[in-house]
Amino acid sequence: MSEKKLQLQARFDRTLVREDNKSVRYLVVEATAPPPEQEEREMPPLNLGVVIDASGSMAGHDGGGVSGLDISRLAAAQQASEGIVQNLTERDTLSLISFADDTIAHLSALGLSEEGKRTASTAIRELETRGCTNLHDGWLGGAEQVALYMEQHPECINRLLVLTDGQANEGVVDPDELARIAADLRTRGISTSTVGIGQDYSTDQIEQMAEHGGGMLHHTERPSDIIEVVLAELKDMRATVIDDLEVGVSLEGEDGRRVCVEVVGIAERHDGVGAQAVLGSLVGNAVRRAVFRVHVPAGCEDVLRFRVEASWRGEERRETLQSEVMLTPAKDDAVYVEVWDQEACTEAARVWQADVIRQAIDFNRMGDYRQAKRFAKEQMRYFRHYAKRLDEGEELVEKLDRALRRMARPMREGSRKEIGSAMYKHQRGEQDHRVMAAPREWDEYLED
Template sequence: MAVIASRGDTMHTNIRFDHQLLAVEGEHDVHCMLELDAPAAPPTDRAPLHLALVVDRSGSMQGDKLAAARDAARFLASHLRPTDELALVAFDDEVELVAPLAPADPARLAAAIATIDARGLTNLSGGWLKGLEELNRASGDGVRRVLLLTDGQANEGITDRTQLEQIAAGTRARAGTTTVGFGEGFDEELLTAIAEHSNGNTYFAASPEDAPGIFAEEFEGLATLVAQNVSVEIRPAESVELLGVLNDYPIVEVPGGAQAQLGDAFGGERRRLVFAMHVPQLAALGPARIADVVLRYVAVGDEVAAHELTLPVTVNLVSADEAAVAELDAEVNDEIWLLRAARARNEAIADFDDGDYEAGSNKMLGIRDLLLSAAPQSSRGDELLAEAASLAESADVHAMDDPMWRKRNRNLAWRRQRGR
C-alpha cells in the first residue's frame, strides 16, 4: 500500500490490490485500485465561477420543462457571488444571447430569464457553442462551465455526434460542459459524450421536479471544486501487461502506457480508479515493482498550481503456500463488483438496442446474484444490496418497454463508472 500526503492542497493517494501477495514463479492477473482523496474545500474562499447556462426553448420544452429551466437559472443567479459571472443563452432553431457574460446580478438575470419562451426546433450545437464563446470572455482564473439543458435531439446546426465529441474534447482544457436531459425524448448518448469528452457531468431528469436537486448537486460541486484536469497515467513495467481500466473514463494511449482522464475533483470527495494487469512469472521473493502511476492535476484556490506525483505500484511475491491463504482486499473486490454491475447495465442496453431483452435481463440478474452473495461479508453490504435490488428492477423485461428505461440505466452506469 502506498500513501502520499503533503500540503493541504495536495491529494492523498492510496494504492491497494485485490491480491497483495502473489505466488512466486506463477503468472497472475491482478486488480489495482488507486484511491484519490481530494482535500477539503476552503470554508469561505473559493475560485470564481464563470458559467454559461444554455437552455433549450424548442416547442417540446413548453410548460413544466421550460418552467423548471427558468427555475434553475434563478437558482444559479441567487447563489452566485459578485465575483462570479453568468451568461444566459436560449436556443431553438435560432440562438439568442439572452444575457451576456457579466458579474452575477440577480435582478438583471431575473428580467432576462422571464423573456425565455418555447418555440422552434433544436439547434443544440449552436446554443452550446454560443455558451462556450461567452466563456472565452471570462476574466481571470476560476472555474468555467457550460450548463446545457435540453429535452430533444440535435436536428439543426451540427448534428453529427463524432463532430460534437471532437468539439467537446477540444474545449476540455478551457471549459467543461455539464448536460441535463429532460424527459424521454433527448439523445442520452450524445449528451453523455459531450459531458464525457469535456470533463463535465451528465444528469437525467425524468420529470421537471428532478431539476432543483440536479442543479443543487452541480452547484455544490462547482462551488467546492479543488482540482481540475485530474489524470492518471499507468505505466506497466517491462513484460507486465495493462489489461484494461474498469471505469469508464476517457483513455488516451501514451508512450509506455495509458492515461485515464478523470476530470474535476470536489472538496472532500474520494475517487477510485480500478485497472487490471497481467504479471508474468517472477522468480525472486519479496517486493516487485510492476508499474508506476503518474497523477497530474491543477489545484484550484487562491493560487492555481500544477501538481505531479509518481507512485510505485508494488506487490509482494511469496511462497505458493503463503499466497494460497492470503485474504482478498474486500474493498477492492467490492469496487470491482460494482463496476462490473455498471458494465452489465451497458451491455444490457446494447442487447436492448438489438431487441434481445432476455439476454440483457440475464446479464443484469447474473451480476445481481453475485452482489447478493458478496454483501454479507462486505463492509459496503448495504451498497451492494441496493445495487442488486436496482439491477433486479431493471432486469424485468416488462420494465424495458418504459421509454425511460434506457436513459435511466445509461445514467446509473455512467455515474457509477465515474465515481459520482
C-alpha cells in the same frame, strides 16, 4: 483554491500474479480532496455558461409529481436559471445561451452586480421555445462565451451547464465526436455538465459530453427535479477545491509494453504508456474512486512496479501527486492461497457490475435482446467466478443476474434512464441531487 494537497491511495485486489499463465487484477485508486475553503473570498470567481434547449419540445409538461409544480420544462429551466443568478456574486460572470435550430447568446459574460442580476433575470424571463435541436452549436456557443472571458481572467473556474430534453437532430450528433469535443474543451480549461430532462433525451449524447467533459450528468423527470439538480450543481461548482482531476496508471519498461491497463466504467484517456481516468472536479473532503483492470500476460518474472499519478489544474500549471503499487509473479500454489483484499475487491466488483448493467441497457435500448442475452451469459460467468469469494458476493451476483435477465426483454425508457443514471453515479462516487419523497433503489426499477 485550497493549497492543501490531495490524498491518494492505491491498492490491488490481489498482489500476486501467475508466473506461467495470464492474470487479471483490479487496482482501486481513491482520491480524497482537501477540506473546503473556510471563507468565500478564498474561492475563485465562477465563469459560468448556461446553455438551455429552447426547441419546441421544451414547452411540454411532465407533471408536478409530489411537488405539485406543474410547469413546462422551459419554465422549470428558467426558474433554475433564476436561482443561479440569485446565488452568484458580483465576482462571478454569467453567459446565457439558448438553442433550437439556431443559437442565441442572450448574455455574454455578464457581471452579476445588482444591476447585472436584474438584466440577467429579464433575459431569462424572455426565453421562448422555437424550432429543432442543434445541441452541438448551442453548446459551442456557450463555450465561446466562456472562453472569451477566460482568456482575460485565468483565475476563474470555467463551467458550462447544458439543459436539454431531446436528441440532437442538427449539427454534430455523433456521441463519439461530442466526446472528443468535450475532452478538448476540458483540456482547455472548460468543464461541461449536462441535465437530461424527461424521457426522450439522448443518453448517449449528453452522457459523453459530461463524462469526457469532466462534469456531471443529471437525469430529471419533473420540474422540481430540474431546479434541485441545477442549484445543487451550482453549489458544487462554487465549492470546488480540486479541478479537472485525472488519475493515471502506467508501467514502464519492456513489461509495460506487454501489460494492458484499462479503466473500468468511466471516461479514459490513453497516452501510449498507460490509461488515465477522468474524475472531474471535487468539493472539499469529497472522495472519488477509479478502478483499473490490469491484464498481465504469462512469462513476467520480475516485480511489476506501477506508477499511479493524480493530476489536477492548479493556478498556474497542472499539479501532480504520485504513488507506487506492485504486482509480484509467483507460483500457482502461492497465488491460489493469497488472501484477497475484501474492500478493494468489493469496490472493483461494484464498479464492474455497474459497467455491465450500463452496457446491457444499451443493447436493450436498441431492441437487440438476443445480443443482450449473449452478453449476459458471458459476463455472468466471469463475474460469478470473481464475486464468489467476497463477503457481499452473493448479493452482487443476484442483483446483476436479475438485472441482465430483465434487459433481455422490453423495458420502459424511464426505467432504463433511472437504472443507467444510478450506475453512472455509483461508478463516479456522485450523489443524486434530486429530492424525492420516496427514493427507490435502482433494482426496484427492474419491476416496472
